[in-house]
Amino acid sequence: MKKLVAVATAAVLMSGCASVLTDDTTSINIGTSTGEEVTVAIDGQEYTVPGIVSLKKSNADKTIVSKDNRCAKQTVLKKEIETEFWINLVSGGPLGSTTDMATEKMWTYADSVEINCKK
Template identity: 50%
Template structure:
């Protein structure tokens, strides 16, 4: 009976995703303009005023920052990147955990800083 409990704990630990546990469901991104100008932007239908910090849901998709400000680029890409803890999980033998991270989109994040080009 003792070994069954131990085996259950080992299996549960091996199938849990490291990035799923260690990272948040949202990414915090500092968005600025190249001139420091305050503008209104839209990301995934949500409105923000920048420069400032925006919180984005990690959904595994790249994001597009849109603005109607005539002095700034109308769209700026925010490419997704792999969360660092995903690689730790994969390299430490966590095949099941890394699969969990991939399935839950916990393996993805965005750059910490994004600059919108303005003139």
């Protein structure tokens, strides 16, 4: 019984909360100031916005590059730390938070962003 408790405790401490509770991707609602559709590229992948885009989490800001001359050429989407990471740091200590950091699941981005465009 003691071995089972020890193994379960080790598993909890070594797994990161954000790594267990969040996905590899995050969904972002990207809009335009005019409401008109434009084509953008993020990480080399093209999307038509306004719309919801699923992006892979990483330890880097994302740059939204507009293909439309009426819109800002680049809009930066800044990385943010997932709430689950802080919970894990407080409750699980450095082992779990290190897992979150290594898997890059500790990062997320704003839920929505607007690209500035002219009519």
